[in-house]
Amino acid sequence: METPAIRVVSLHKTYQNDIHAVKGLSFTVAAGSCFALLGPNGAGKTTTMKILYGKARPDPQGETVIEVLGFDPRRDELDIKVQTGVVPQDNALDEELDVMRNLLVYARLNGIRGRRAVERIDELLAFMELIDKRNASVRELSGGMKRRLAIARALLNNPRLLILDEPTTGLDPQVRHVIWDKLRSLMRSGVTVLVSTHYMDEAYQLANRILIMDHGEAVLEGHPASLMETHMERHVLEVTNAARASRVDAALGDGNGDDIRVERSAERALYYGNALAPLEDAARRLDFGEYVLRPANLEDLFLKTTGRQLNELQ
Template sequence: MTIISATGLVKRYGEVAAVDGVSFEVAPGESFGLLGPNGAGKSTTMRMIGAVSTRTSGELRVLGLDPDQHGPEIRSRLGVVPQQDNLDTELRVRENLITYGRYFGLPRRLVASRADELLEFAQLADRASAKVDELSGGMKRRLTIARALINDPRMLLLDEPTTGLDPQARHILWDRLFRLKEQGTTLLLTTHYMDEAEQLCDRLVVVDHGRIMAEGTPASLIREYSTREVLEVRFGSEHNAVAAGRLAGIGDRLEVLPDRVLVYASDGEAALVEVTARGLQPLTSLVRRSSLEDVFLRLTGRSLIE
Protein backbone atom coordinates (compact mmCIF):
# COMPACT_ATOMS: atom_id res chain seq x y z
CA MET A 1 0.00 0.00 0.00
CA THR A 2 1.41 3.36 -1.06
CA ILE A 3 0.20 6.95 -0.72
CA ILE A 4 2.37 8.17 -3.57
CA SER A 5 3.89 6.16 -6.34
CA ALA A 6 5.88 7.93 -9.02
CA THR A 7 7.58 6.16 -11.92
CA GLY A 8 9.73 7.99 -14.44
CA LEU A 9 8.03 11.28 -13.63
CA VAL A 10 8.98 14.07 -16.06
CA LYS A 11 8.02 17.72 -16.26
CA ARG A 12 9.31 19.83 -19.13
CA TYR A 13 8.97 23.54 -19.66
CA GLY A 14 9.79 23.84 -23.35
CA GLU A 15 13.29 22.43 -23.76
CA VAL A 16 14.09 22.41 -20.07
CA ALA A 17 13.32 19.32 -18.00
CA ALA A 18 12.63 20.59 -14.48
CA VAL A 19 11.96 17.03 -13.36
CA ASP A 20 13.75 14.41 -15.40
CA GLY A 21 12.59 10.87 -14.68
CA VAL A 22 11.96 10.64 -10.96
CA SER A 23 10.70 7.44 -9.32
CA PHE A 24 9.83 6.84 -5.68
CA GLU A 25 7.13 5.55 -3.37
CA VAL A 26 5.79 6.84 -0.08
CA ALA A 27 3.95 4.66 2.45
CA PRO A 28 1.15 5.87 4.72
CA GLY A 29 2.41 7.48 7.92
CA GLU A 30 5.86 7.89 6.47
CA SER A 31 7.74 11.14 6.58
CA PHE A 32 9.45 11.52 3.23
CA GLY A 33 11.82 14.26 2.11
CA LEU A 34 13.07 15.67 -1.16
CA LEU A 35 16.45 17.14 -0.44
CA GLY A 36 18.31 19.26 -2.93
CA PRO A 37 19.52 22.74 -3.83
CA ASN A 38 17.31 25.47 -5.29
CA GLY A 39 16.29 24.64 -8.84
CA ALA A 40 16.70 20.89 -8.37
CA GLY A 41 13.05 20.26 -9.31
CA LYS A 42 11.71 19.71 -5.79
CA SER A 43 8.89 22.25 -5.97
CA THR A 44 7.86 21.10 -9.43
CA THR A 45 7.66 17.53 -8.15
CA MET A 46 5.55 18.74 -5.24
CA ARG A 47 3.20 20.60 -7.56
CA MET A 48 2.63 17.47 -9.62
CA ILE A 49 1.95 15.41 -6.50
CA GLY A 50 -0.32 18.18 -5.24
CA ALA A 51 -2.30 17.81 -8.50
CA VAL A 52 -1.92 21.44 -9.50
CA SER A 53 0.56 20.88 -12.31
CA THR A 54 0.23 18.24 -15.01
CA ARG A 55 3.13 15.90 -15.74
CA THR A 56 4.75 15.74 -19.15
CA SER A 57 5.26 11.97 -18.94
CA GLY A 58 5.69 9.11 -16.53
CA GLU A 59 3.29 7.48 -14.11
CA LEU A 60 1.95 9.08 -10.98
CA ARG A 61 -0.59 7.85 -8.44
CA VAL A 62 -1.50 9.86 -5.38
CA LEU A 63 -3.88 8.17 -2.91
CA GLY A 64 -4.25 5.56 -5.63
CA LEU A 65 -5.58 8.13 -8.12
CA ASP A 66 -4.24 9.72 -11.29
CA PRO A 67 -3.89 13.50 -10.74
CA ASP A 68 -4.79 14.15 -14.39
CA GLN A 69 -8.25 12.68 -13.88
CA HIS A 70 -8.85 13.12 -10.17
CA GLY A 71 -7.19 16.37 -9.20
CA PRO A 72 -10.04 17.63 -7.02
CA GLU A 73 -10.42 14.26 -5.26
CA ILE A 74 -6.71 14.08 -4.46
CA ARG A 75 -6.58 17.71 -3.35
CA SER A 76 -9.57 17.09 -1.08
CA ARG A 77 -7.42 14.85 1.07
CA LEU A 78 -4.15 16.79 0.98
CA GLY A 79 -2.91 19.66 3.09
CA VAL A 80 -0.57 21.98 1.25
CA VAL A 81 1.98 24.37 2.72
CA PRO A 82 3.45 26.22 -0.26
CA GLN A 83 6.86 27.81 -0.35
CA GLN A 84 5.29 31.27 -0.37
CA ASP A 85 2.48 31.79 2.11
CA ASN A 86 -0.76 32.54 0.28
CA LEU A 87 -2.92 33.47 3.22
CA ASP A 88 -5.63 35.99 2.45
CA THR A 89 -4.31 39.25 3.88
CA GLU A 90 -7.75 40.81 3.47
CA LEU A 91 -9.21 38.43 6.05
CA ARG A 92 -8.37 37.93 9.68
CA VAL A 93 -6.53 34.94 11.14
CA ARG A 94 -9.52 32.79 12.09
CA GLU A 95 -11.47 33.79 8.98
CA ASN A 96 -8.59 32.48 6.89
CA LEU A 97 -9.06 29.02 8.36
CA ILE A 98 -12.82 29.07 7.98
CA THR A 99 -12.80 30.33 4.41
CA TYR A 100 -10.27 27.69 3.47
CA GLY A 101 -12.20 24.92 5.17
CA ARG A 102 -15.23 25.78 3.09
CA TYR A 103 -13.26 24.91 -0.06
CA PHE A 104 -13.46 21.28 0.98
CA GLY A 105 -17.22 21.50 1.23
CA LEU A 106 -17.09 21.10 4.99
CA PRO A 107 -20.06 22.43 7.00
CA ARG A 108 -19.56 25.86 8.58
CA ARG A 109 -20.01 24.56 12.12
CA LEU A 110 -17.40 21.81 11.73
CA VAL A 111 -14.97 24.23 10.13
CA ALA A 112 -15.46 26.72 12.97
CA SER A 113 -14.71 24.16 15.69
CA ARG A 114 -11.69 22.81 13.79
CA ALA A 115 -10.44 26.36 13.30
CA ASP A 116 -10.41 26.88 17.06
CA GLU A 117 -8.59 23.59 17.67
CA LEU A 118 -6.02 24.39 15.02
CA LEU A 119 -5.41 27.88 16.36
CA GLU A 120 -4.54 26.19 19.66
CA PHE A 121 -2.29 23.72 17.89
CA ALA A 122 -0.54 26.51 16.00
CA GLN A 123 -0.21 28.54 19.22
CA LEU A 124 -2.18 31.35 17.65
CA ALA A 125 -5.37 31.24 19.73
CA ASP A 126 -4.73 34.72 21.11
CA ARG A 127 -4.29 36.04 17.56
CA ALA A 128 -7.59 34.75 16.18
CA SER A 129 -8.90 38.17 15.22
CA ALA A 130 -5.58 39.70 14.24
CA LYS A 131 -4.90 40.78 10.69
CA VAL A 132 -2.58 38.43 8.81
CA ASP A 133 -0.07 41.19 8.15
CA GLU A 134 0.32 41.78 11.87
CA LEU A 135 1.79 38.27 12.30
CA SER A 136 5.51 37.51 12.30
CA GLY A 137 6.98 35.27 9.62
CA GLY A 138 6.95 32.26 11.93
CA MET A 139 3.33 32.87 12.93
CA LYS A 140 2.25 33.17 9.30
CA ARG A 141 3.95 29.89 8.59
CA ARG A 142 2.16 28.22 11.50
CA LEU A 143 -1.14 29.67 10.32
CA THR A 144 -0.46 28.26 6.86
CA ILE A 145 0.17 24.86 8.42
CA ALA A 146 -3.01 25.15 10.50
CA ARG A 147 -4.89 26.04 7.33
CA ALA A 148 -3.43 23.01 5.57
CA LEU A 149 -4.83 20.81 8.36
CA ILE A 150 -8.38 22.18 8.23
CA ASN A 151 -9.58 19.23 6.13
CA ASP A 152 -7.88 16.66 8.39
CA PRO A 153 -5.69 15.56 5.46
CA ARG A 154 -4.21 12.14 4.76
CA MET A 155 -0.96 13.75 3.78
CA LEU A 156 0.71 17.09 4.32
CA LEU A 157 2.87 18.57 1.55
CA LEU A 158 5.40 21.05 2.87
CA ASP A 159 7.52 23.00 0.41
CA GLU A 160 10.53 24.50 2.19
CA PRO A 161 8.56 24.87 5.42
CA THR A 162 11.15 26.81 7.41
CA THR A 163 13.02 28.76 4.75
CA GLY A 164 13.42 32.36 5.81
CA LEU A 165 12.56 31.78 9.48
CA ASP A 166 14.81 32.59 12.40
CA PRO A 167 16.21 29.63 14.42
CA GLN A 168 13.68 29.92 17.24
CA ALA A 169 10.71 30.03 14.85
CA ARG A 170 12.14 27.01 13.02
CA HIS A 171 12.34 24.99 16.22
CA ILE A 172 8.74 25.80 17.15
CA LEU A 173 7.66 24.74 13.69
CA TRP A 174 9.66 21.51 13.78
CA ASP A 175 8.08 20.70 17.10
CA ARG A 176 4.59 21.12 15.59
CA LEU A 177 5.48 19.01 12.57
CA PHE A 178 6.99 16.35 14.77
CA ARG A 179 3.71 16.10 16.68
CA LEU A 180 1.83 15.58 13.43
CA LYS A 181 4.28 12.86 12.48
CA GLU A 182 3.71 11.18 15.82
CA GLN A 183 -0.04 11.27 15.19
CA GLY A 184 0.58 9.35 11.98
CA THR A 185 0.10 12.11 9.40
CA THR A 186 2.07 11.34 6.24
CA LEU A 187 4.51 14.16 5.58
CA LEU A 188 6.13 14.97 2.29
CA LEU A 189 8.58 17.81 2.48
CA THR A 190 11.20 19.52 0.41
CA THR A 191 14.11 21.26 2.01
CA HIS A 192 17.61 22.39 1.37
CA TYR A 193 18.38 22.27 5.07
CA MET A 194 20.25 19.18 6.23
CA ASP A 195 19.22 19.51 9.83
CA GLU A 196 15.59 19.78 8.83
CA ALA A 197 15.81 16.62 6.75
CA GLU A 198 17.58 14.77 9.56
CA GLN A 199 15.02 15.91 12.13
CA LEU A 200 11.86 15.22 10.20
CA CYS A 201 12.43 12.62 7.49
CA ASP A 202 12.20 8.86 7.94
CA ARG A 203 13.40 8.49 4.41
CA LEU A 204 14.53 10.85 1.71
CA VAL A 205 15.78 11.23 -1.80
CA VAL A 206 18.62 13.52 -2.76
CA VAL A 207 17.63 15.43 -5.89
CA ASP A 208 19.81 17.39 -8.27
CA HIS A 209 19.08 18.66 -11.80
CA GLY A 210 15.66 17.01 -11.76
CA ARG A 211 17.05 13.55 -10.96
CA ILE A 212 17.32 11.36 -7.91
CA MET A 213 20.94 10.90 -6.87
CA ALA A 214 20.36 8.63 -3.88
CA GLU A 215 17.60 7.30 -1.67
CA GLY A 216 17.49 6.02 1.88
CA THR A 217 17.13 6.92 5.54
CA PRO A 218 19.32 9.78 6.74
CA ALA A 219 21.50 7.28 8.64
CA SER A 220 21.83 4.84 5.75
CA LEU A 221 22.71 7.60 3.31
CA ILE A 222 25.43 8.83 5.62
CA ARG A 223 26.70 5.29 6.09
CA GLU A 224 26.71 4.63 2.38
CA TYR A 225 28.10 7.89 1.06
CA SER A 226 30.20 9.24 3.89
CA THR A 227 32.35 8.18 6.81
CA ARG A 228 31.31 8.22 10.43
CA GLU A 229 33.27 11.37 11.20
CA VAL A 230 34.65 14.35 9.38
CA LEU A 231 37.74 16.36 10.23
CA GLU A 232 37.52 19.96 9.04
CA VAL A 233 40.86 21.74 8.83
CA ARG A 234 41.58 25.30 7.70
CA PHE A 235 44.98 26.47 6.57
CA GLY A 236 43.90 29.89 5.29
CA SER A 237 42.30 30.31 1.89
CA GLU A 238 45.69 30.67 0.14
CA HIS A 239 47.08 27.45 1.50
CA ASN A 240 44.19 24.97 1.61
CA ALA A 241 44.87 23.46 -1.80
CA VAL A 242 48.60 23.09 -1.20
CA ALA A 243 48.10 21.56 2.23
CA ALA A 244 45.52 19.16 0.80
CA GLY A 245 48.21 17.78 -1.49
CA ARG A 246 50.17 16.72 1.57
CA LEU A 247 47.14 15.16 3.26
CA ALA A 248 46.72 12.38 0.71
CA GLY A 249 46.20 9.01 2.33
CA ILE A 250 44.75 10.31 5.57
CA GLY A 251 41.21 9.05 6.10
CA ASP A 252 39.08 7.58 3.30
CA ARG A 253 38.68 10.66 1.19
CA LEU A 254 39.43 14.39 0.96
CA GLU A 255 37.20 17.21 -0.14
CA VAL A 256 38.86 20.56 -0.81
CA LEU A 257 36.55 23.54 -0.40
CA PRO A 258 37.63 27.14 -0.92
CA ASP A 259 37.68 27.86 2.81
CA ARG A 260 38.59 24.49 4.30
CA VAL A 261 39.60 20.88 3.68
CA LEU A 262 37.33 18.03 4.75
CA VAL A 263 38.97 14.78 5.74
CA TYR A 264 36.52 11.88 5.77
CA ALA A 265 37.58 9.31 8.34
CA SER A 266 35.96 6.88 10.75
CA ASP A 267 38.05 8.40 13.54
CA GLY A 268 38.42 12.18 13.19
CA GLU A 269 40.75 12.64 16.15
CA ALA A 270 43.14 10.00 14.83
CA ALA A 271 43.13 11.73 11.45
CA LEU A 272 44.02 15.02 13.13
CA VAL A 273 46.95 13.39 14.89
CA GLU A 274 48.17 12.16 11.53
CA VAL A 275 47.81 15.64 10.00
CA THR A 276 50.01 17.21 12.65
CA ALA A 277 52.43 14.25 12.45
CA ARG A 278 53.01 15.26 8.79
CA GLY A 279 54.18 18.64 10.05
CA LEU A 280 51.06 20.53 9.03
CA GLN A 281 49.69 23.17 11.39
CA PRO A 282 46.04 23.94 10.61
CA LEU A 283 44.74 27.35 11.80
CA THR A 284 41.61 25.67 13.10
CA SER A 285 40.41 22.10 13.26
CA LEU A 286 37.07 20.54 14.06
CA VAL A 287 35.94 16.94 14.33
CA ARG A 288 32.23 16.33 13.76
CA ARG A 289 29.86 13.57 12.74
CA SER A 290 29.01 13.21 9.07
CA SER A 291 25.78 14.85 7.98
CA LEU A 292 23.58 14.82 4.91
CA GLU A 293 25.52 17.86 3.75
CA ASP A 294 28.49 15.54 3.27
CA VAL A 295 26.35 13.07 1.41
CA PHE A 296 25.22 15.80 -0.92
CA LEU A 297 28.75 17.05 -1.44
CA ARG A 298 29.89 13.53 -2.26
CA LEU A 299 27.04 12.96 -4.70
CA THR A 300 27.12 16.25 -6.55
CA GLY A 301 30.48 17.80 -5.82
CA ARG A 302 28.64 20.91 -4.63
CA SER A 303 27.33 22.12 -1.32
CA LEU A 304 23.60 22.56 -0.85
CA ILE A 305 23.44 26.24 -0.09
CA GLU A 306 25.60 28.16 -2.48
Protein backbone atom coordinates (compact mmCIF):
# COMPACT_ATOMS: atom_id res chain seq x y z
CA MET A 1 0.00 0.00 0.00
CA GLU A 2 1.18 3.50 -0.80
CA THR A 3 2.43 5.57 2.15
CA PRO A 4 -0.20 8.06 3.25
CA ALA A 5 0.39 11.77 2.57
CA ILE A 6 -0.47 12.62 6.16
CA ARG A 7 -0.56 10.44 9.24
CA VAL A 8 -1.46 11.94 12.60
CA VAL A 9 -1.77 9.91 15.78
CA SER A 10 -2.87 11.28 19.13
CA LEU A 11 -2.25 14.96 18.46
CA HIS A 12 -2.66 17.42 21.31
CA LYS A 13 -2.34 21.19 21.34
CA THR A 14 -2.81 23.47 24.32
CA TYR A 15 -2.34 27.21 23.86
CA GLN A 16 -0.67 29.45 26.42
CA ASN A 17 -4.05 30.68 27.59
CA ASP A 18 -4.87 27.05 28.53
CA ILE A 19 -7.26 26.54 25.63
CA HIS A 20 -7.02 22.87 24.76
CA ALA A 21 -7.55 23.26 20.99
CA VAL A 22 -6.80 19.71 19.86
CA LYS A 23 -7.40 16.68 22.07
CA GLY A 24 -5.89 13.43 20.94
CA LEU A 25 -6.76 13.74 17.27
CA SER A 26 -5.81 10.92 14.88
CA PHE A 27 -6.37 10.67 11.15
CA THR A 28 -4.74 9.50 7.93
CA VAL A 29 -4.92 11.16 4.53
CA ALA A 30 -4.27 8.85 1.58
CA ALA A 31 -1.93 10.17 -1.12
CA GLY A 32 -3.85 11.73 -3.98
CA SER A 33 -7.11 12.02 -2.06
CA CYS A 34 -9.07 15.00 -0.80
CA PHE A 35 -9.63 15.02 2.93
CA ALA A 36 -11.92 17.56 4.60
CA LEU A 37 -11.79 18.67 8.21
CA LEU A 38 -15.26 19.79 9.15
CA GLY A 39 -16.33 21.58 12.25
CA PRO A 40 -17.62 24.79 13.75
CA ASN A 41 -15.23 27.66 14.54
CA GLY A 42 -13.07 26.68 17.46
CA ALA A 43 -13.17 22.97 16.66
CA GLY A 44 -9.38 22.89 16.17
CA LYS A 45 -9.23 22.68 12.36
CA THR A 46 -6.86 25.60 11.81
CA THR A 47 -4.59 24.56 14.67
CA THR A 48 -4.33 21.04 13.26
CA MET A 49 -3.41 22.37 9.81
CA LYS A 50 -0.83 24.79 11.22
CA ILE A 51 0.86 21.97 13.10
CA LEU A 52 1.24 20.01 9.86
CA TYR A 53 3.45 22.67 8.25
CA GLY A 54 5.29 23.82 11.36
CA LYS A 55 3.39 27.06 11.96
CA ALA A 56 2.22 25.73 15.31
CA ARG A 57 3.93 23.32 17.70
CA PRO A 58 1.97 20.41 19.18
CA ASP A 59 2.14 19.60 22.88
CA PRO A 60 5.21 17.48 23.60
CA GLN A 61 3.68 14.04 24.14
CA GLY A 62 5.54 10.82 23.68
CA GLU A 63 2.83 8.94 21.80
CA THR A 64 2.13 11.68 19.24
CA VAL A 65 3.03 10.79 15.66
CA ILE A 66 2.97 13.38 12.87
CA GLU A 67 4.08 12.42 9.38
CA VAL A 68 3.56 14.76 6.45
CA LEU A 69 4.93 13.45 3.14
CA GLY A 70 7.15 11.21 5.25
CA PHE A 71 8.57 14.05 7.38
CA ASP A 72 7.92 15.21 10.94
CA PRO A 73 7.11 18.96 10.99
CA ARG A 74 8.67 19.26 14.45
CA ARG A 75 12.03 18.39 12.92
CA ASP A 76 11.89 18.76 9.15
CA GLU A 77 9.59 21.70 8.60
CA LEU A 78 11.44 22.82 5.45
CA ASP A 79 11.32 19.41 3.77
CA ILE A 80 7.55 19.51 4.18
CA LYS A 81 7.04 23.10 3.11
CA VAL A 82 9.12 22.81 -0.03
CA GLN A 83 6.58 20.32 -1.43
CA THR A 84 3.46 21.72 0.21
CA GLY A 85 1.24 24.64 -0.73
CA VAL A 86 -0.49 26.54 2.07
CA VAL A 87 -3.56 28.77 1.78
CA PRO A 88 -4.10 30.35 5.20
CA GLN A 89 -7.54 31.36 6.35
CA ASP A 90 -6.96 35.11 6.02
CA ASN A 91 -4.82 34.88 2.82
CA ALA A 92 -1.91 36.78 4.47
CA LEU A 93 -0.94 38.35 1.14
CA ASP A 94 1.75 41.01 1.12
CA GLU A 95 -0.33 44.20 0.99
CA GLU A 96 2.75 46.28 0.27
CA LEU A 97 3.44 44.56 -3.05
CA ASP A 98 1.47 44.17 -6.26
CA VAL A 99 0.21 40.80 -7.56
CA MET A 100 3.30 40.00 -9.63
CA ARG A 101 5.75 40.94 -6.87
CA ASN A 102 3.77 39.01 -4.27
CA LEU A 103 4.32 35.93 -6.37
CA LEU A 104 7.94 36.76 -7.25
CA VAL A 105 8.83 37.12 -3.58
CA TYR A 106 7.03 33.93 -2.61
CA ALA A 107 8.63 32.00 -5.48
CA ARG A 108 12.03 33.17 -4.32
CA LEU A 109 11.31 32.13 -0.73
CA ASN A 110 10.68 28.69 -2.22
CA GLY A 111 13.88 28.74 -4.24
CA ILE A 112 12.35 29.58 -7.62
CA ARG A 113 14.12 32.52 -9.26
CA GLY A 114 14.55 34.41 -12.47
CA ARG A 115 12.83 33.46 -15.70
CA ARG A 116 11.62 30.17 -14.28
CA ALA A 117 9.70 32.11 -11.62
CA VAL A 118 8.15 34.50 -14.15
CA GLU A 119 7.06 31.64 -16.40
CA ARG A 120 5.55 29.73 -13.52
CA ILE A 121 3.76 32.86 -12.29
CA ASP A 122 2.21 33.58 -15.69
CA GLU A 123 1.11 29.97 -15.96
CA LEU A 124 -0.60 30.15 -12.56
CA LEU A 125 -2.16 33.57 -13.13
CA ALA A 126 -3.72 32.12 -16.25
CA PHE A 127 -4.83 28.99 -14.39
CA MET A 128 -6.47 31.05 -11.61
CA GLU A 129 -7.94 33.50 -14.16
CA LEU A 130 -6.02 36.46 -12.78
CA ILE A 131 -3.80 37.27 -15.75
CA ASP A 132 -5.21 40.79 -16.24
CA LYS A 133 -4.53 41.56 -12.57
CA ARG A 134 -0.82 40.88 -13.02
CA ASN A 135 0.22 44.42 -12.07
CA ALA A 136 -2.71 45.31 -9.81
CA SER A 137 -2.13 46.26 -6.21
CA VAL A 138 -3.33 43.64 -3.74
CA ARG A 139 -5.47 46.20 -1.94
CA GLU A 140 -7.64 46.78 -5.00
CA LEU A 141 -8.47 43.08 -5.49
CA SER A 142 -11.91 41.72 -4.54
CA GLY A 143 -12.22 39.02 -1.89
CA GLY A 144 -12.52 36.32 -4.55
CA MET A 145 -9.44 37.55 -6.42
CA LYS A 146 -7.40 37.66 -3.22
CA ARG A 147 -8.41 34.09 -2.51
CA ARG A 148 -7.44 32.97 -6.00
CA LEU A 149 -4.13 34.81 -5.66
CA ALA A 150 -3.48 33.05 -2.36
CA ILE A 151 -4.15 29.72 -4.10
CA ALA A 152 -1.88 30.66 -7.03
CA ARG A 153 0.82 31.52 -4.49
CA ALA A 154 0.41 28.13 -2.83
CA LEU A 155 0.87 26.40 -6.20
CA LEU A 156 4.15 28.13 -7.15
CA ASN A 157 6.32 25.29 -5.88
CA ASN A 158 4.20 22.71 -7.72
CA PRO A 159 3.16 21.08 -4.42
CA ARG A 160 2.35 17.43 -3.82
CA LEU A 161 0.16 18.47 -0.89
CA LEU A 162 -2.16 21.44 -0.77
CA ILE A 163 -3.46 22.67 2.60
CA LEU A 164 -6.42 25.05 2.36
CA ASP A 165 -7.99 26.62 5.43
CA GLU A 166 -11.62 27.46 4.60
CA PRO A 167 -10.93 28.19 0.93
CA THR A 168 -14.34 29.61 0.04
CA THR A 169 -15.62 31.19 3.24
CA GLY A 170 -17.26 34.51 2.45
CA LEU A 171 -17.07 34.13 -1.34
CA ASP A 172 -19.95 34.36 -3.79
CA PRO A 173 -21.31 31.20 -5.52
CA GLN A 174 -19.56 31.86 -8.86
CA VAL A 175 -16.14 32.16 -7.25
CA ARG A 176 -16.77 29.13 -5.05
CA HIS A 177 -17.54 26.98 -8.08
CA VAL A 178 -14.49 28.27 -9.96
CA ILE A 179 -12.28 27.44 -6.97
CA TRP A 180 -13.83 23.97 -6.61
CA ASP A 181 -13.18 23.32 -10.31
CA LYS A 182 -9.55 24.36 -9.95
CA LEU A 183 -9.13 22.12 -6.92
CA ARG A 184 -10.71 19.19 -8.76
CA SER A 185 -8.34 19.67 -11.66
CA LEU A 186 -5.39 19.69 -9.24
CA MET A 187 -6.68 16.54 -7.58
CA ARG A 188 -6.90 14.89 -10.99
CA SER A 189 -3.22 15.63 -11.53
CA GLY A 190 -2.43 13.77 -8.31
CA VAL A 191 -2.19 16.55 -5.73
CA THR A 192 -3.30 15.55 -2.22
CA VAL A 193 -5.72 18.11 -0.81
CA LEU A 194 -6.42 18.80 2.84
CA VAL A 195 -9.23 21.28 3.25
CA SER A 196 -11.02 22.68 6.26
CA THR A 197 -14.51 24.03 5.98
CA HIS A 198 -17.75 24.54 7.79
CA TYR A 199 -19.72 24.32 4.57
CA MET A 200 -21.22 20.90 4.12
CA ASP A 201 -21.73 21.32 0.40
CA GLU A 202 -18.04 22.13 0.02
CA ALA A 203 -17.02 18.94 1.77
CA TYR A 204 -19.56 17.00 -0.29
CA GLN A 205 -18.34 18.55 -3.54
CA LEU A 206 -14.66 17.92 -2.96
CA ALA A 207 -13.82 15.34 -0.37
CA ASN A 208 -13.32 11.59 -0.63
CA ARG A 209 -13.25 11.48 3.11
CA ILE A 210 -14.42 13.84 5.82
CA LEU A 211 -13.62 14.15 9.49
CA ILE A 212 -16.14 16.00 11.61
CA MET A 213 -14.42 17.69 14.54
CA ASP A 214 -15.85 19.36 17.59
CA HIS A 215 -14.03 20.80 20.61
CA GLY A 216 -10.71 19.46 19.35
CA GLU A 217 -11.89 15.89 18.95
CA ALA A 218 -12.95 13.70 16.05
CA VAL A 219 -16.68 13.04 16.12
CA LEU A 220 -17.24 11.12 12.89
CA GLU A 221 -15.05 10.09 9.99
CA GLY A 222 -15.74 8.53 6.63
CA HIS A 223 -16.86 8.96 3.04
CA PRO A 224 -19.53 11.69 2.91
CA ALA A 225 -22.18 9.46 1.31
CA SER A 226 -21.57 6.49 3.60
CA LEU A 227 -21.62 8.76 6.68
CA MET A 228 -25.03 9.95 5.56
CA GLU A 229 -26.09 6.36 4.99
CA THR A 230 -25.10 5.16 8.46
CA HIS A 231 -25.70 8.19 10.66
CA MET A 232 -28.55 10.09 9.12
CA GLU A 233 -32.19 9.52 8.27
CA ARG A 234 -33.00 9.96 4.60
CA HIS A 235 -35.72 12.63 4.78
CA VAL A 236 -36.58 15.58 6.88
CA LEU A 237 -39.81 17.50 7.37
CA GLU A 238 -38.94 20.97 8.54
CA VAL A 239 -41.85 22.77 10.17
CA THR A 240 -41.04 26.46 10.06
CA ASN A 241 -43.90 27.49 12.30
CA ALA A 242 -43.38 25.68 15.60
CA ALA A 243 -46.89 26.52 16.76
CA ARG A 244 -48.26 24.20 14.09
CA ALA A 245 -45.99 21.29 15.03
CA SER A 246 -48.71 19.71 17.18
CA ARG A 247 -50.57 18.79 13.98
CA VAL A 248 -47.54 16.88 12.77
CA ASP A 249 -47.05 15.29 16.17
CA ALA A 250 -50.62 14.04 16.04
CA ALA A 251 -50.21 12.65 12.53
CA LEU A 252 -46.97 10.87 13.26
CA GLY A 253 -48.07 9.66 16.66
CA ASP A 254 -50.72 7.28 15.32
CA GLY A 255 -48.37 4.38 14.97
CA ASN A 256 -47.38 4.14 11.31
CA GLY A 257 -44.43 2.03 12.35
CA ASP A 258 -41.47 4.13 11.24
CA ASP A 259 -38.95 5.64 13.60
CA ILE A 260 -39.09 9.40 13.61
CA ARG A 261 -36.48 11.56 15.30
CA VAL A 262 -37.58 15.06 16.29
CA GLU A 263 -35.45 18.15 16.91
CA ARG A 264 -37.26 21.17 18.32
CA SER A 265 -36.36 24.79 18.86
CA ALA A 266 -38.52 27.79 19.76
CA GLU A 267 -39.22 28.56 16.11
CA ARG A 268 -38.93 25.26 14.32
CA ALA A 269 -39.42 21.54 14.57
CA LEU A 270 -37.56 19.00 12.42
CA TYR A 271 -38.83 15.46 11.85
CA TYR A 272 -36.23 13.03 10.51
CA GLY A 273 -37.23 9.69 9.06
CA ASN A 274 -36.15 7.07 6.52
CA ALA A 275 -39.58 6.58 4.98
CA LEU A 276 -41.00 9.40 2.94
CA ALA A 277 -44.72 8.49 3.07
CA PRO A 278 -45.43 9.24 6.77
CA LEU A 279 -43.70 12.59 6.50
CA GLU A 280 -45.75 13.39 3.39
CA ASP A 281 -48.93 12.44 5.20
CA ALA A 282 -48.04 14.67 8.12
CA ALA A 283 -47.15 17.54 5.81
CA ARG A 284 -50.66 17.47 4.30
CA ARG A 285 -52.01 18.69 7.62
CA LEU A 286 -50.02 21.91 7.24
CA ASP A 287 -50.57 24.88 4.97
CA PHE A 288 -48.30 25.75 2.08
CA GLY A 289 -45.28 27.74 3.33
CA GLU A 290 -45.37 26.28 6.84
CA TYR A 291 -43.04 23.41 6.07
CA VAL A 292 -40.25 22.13 3.84
CA LEU A 293 -40.01 18.45 3.01
CA ARG A 294 -36.56 17.64 1.68
CA PRO A 295 -33.82 15.00 1.61
CA ALA A 296 -31.55 15.19 4.65
CA ASN A 297 -28.11 16.63 3.86
CA LEU A 298 -24.65 16.78 5.33
CA GLU A 299 -25.54 19.95 7.20
CA ASP A 300 -28.19 18.03 9.15
CA LEU A 301 -25.58 15.42 9.98
CA PHE A 302 -23.15 18.13 10.99
CA LEU A 303 -25.68 19.77 13.30
CA LYS A 304 -26.67 16.40 14.68
CA THR A 305 -23.08 15.56 15.58
CA THR A 306 -21.79 18.96 16.71
CA GLY A 307 -25.01 20.23 18.27
CA ARG A 308 -27.10 23.32 17.61
CA GLN A 309 -25.80 25.34 20.54
CA LEU A 310 -23.14 27.97 19.92
CA ASN A 311 -19.77 27.40 21.56
CA GLU A 312 -17.70 30.16 23.19
CA LEU A 313 -15.75 30.85 19.98
CA GLN A 314 -18.69 31.17 17.61
